[in-house]
Amino acid sequence: MFRFGYDAVMSSVTSGPEAAARPLRRDAERNRALILDAAREVYAAQGLDAGFDEIARAAGVGVGTVYRRFPERGDLVQALFEQEIDAVVARVQEAAADPDPWRGLGGFLRWGAEAQAADRGLAQVLAAAGKGHERVAAGRDRLRPAVEALVRHAQAAGVLRDDVTEVDIGIALAMISQVGDASRGDLRDRYVTLVLDGLAVRREAPTPLPAAPASEDDLACVVAPARRHR
Template sequence: MFRFGYDGVMSSVTSAGTAVRPLRKDAERNRALILGAAREVYAAQGLDAGFDEIARAAGVGVGTVYRRFPERGDLVEALFEQEIDAVVARVEQAAADPDPWRGLGDFLRWGAEAQAADRGLAQVLAAAGRGHERVAAGRDRLRPAVEALVRHAQQAGVLRDDVTEVDLGIALAMISQLGDAGSSDLRDRYVTLVLDGLAVRRDGPTPLPPAQPSEDDLACVVAPARRHR
């Protein structure tokens, strides 16, 4: 297992806790290059992007990526374990909104955009894609925060009381696959539609953002199946 030492330099710590030497400088530099490249490649292509592509983007050999991250989950954990904490903080901020309905809406809009911008994050939050198992602890930290957000809005009488935090997660996972980085109006359209479905009561329909979905958008949301090979 690796973790940052006092000066930010990685050191090896065995299971027994006996310190081993920190990484060499060139190895530390390559590790940072790999993480930077993986962040971008996973954001754009999701967790099933190959090590070969990450190595190319980092400017190192693929053997270097495999040595430093022998299992794909090693890389996923290094990238997302703390990013999930940032998501938790955002959920808690939304739950603290004195207007629970606004807090819920703010979180759903933010969540849709965050996951649209980072496909790897979307997969990690959904427990999908290679290596997602290694951030199960992060997901476990996120769940009670979203539960609190939901409960807060339900107790305020604004959110229907037969939905759970998994329903919200499913809605976000779906909506975040629509469009590209420039399609936030489109995603907002569906967040608004979902909010109209979630509201206990509402005075007529909330006007939808005018972004008209195209049939390309329809194609985006259908996964290639092939799951039980």
């Protein structure tokens, strides 16, 4: 009799509402991970203009599931990019701490151009073109003084023009990252070299340019996206 009662109680515990909720929580967490993975790929390729329907298709879930997990675009942007912005800030701080200020600046320009070329969504977030919640905005707020410190470090060493600002560095990165597709790091390095020569206080001779000159097809890759966003 006791055993029967015990089994009945345990059955009600393991099959009641609380137990039924456990698979739901696991499914919800699984869907969240699928959505984040899909959004990372979609935003990297297309930028933040991509719709939730595209993300849902890539994740293999319904668009309603995306909205349940992330009611607003800003919720999804924050979940994706908060840590990425922190990583960019850390990279700038590392560059500013380089005992060779010119090497630190050049290294950051090359890294930043490649990071933004590989992830259009990140490029938009860094430029404040995409909406995010307060933690993403706070990350951008930390980024600007970090880049300013990098600039001041190079200027104090006498290797960077005194009239260059942290905004100039951000604009240069945004422009260079638009050159070629994600695979054309060689071509972007050519333009980083051109920009660095323009930023330098003095050069005895122009720095030899890496990579061959850009082709008309390369130019079209830059101009076409710009026209689409007008």
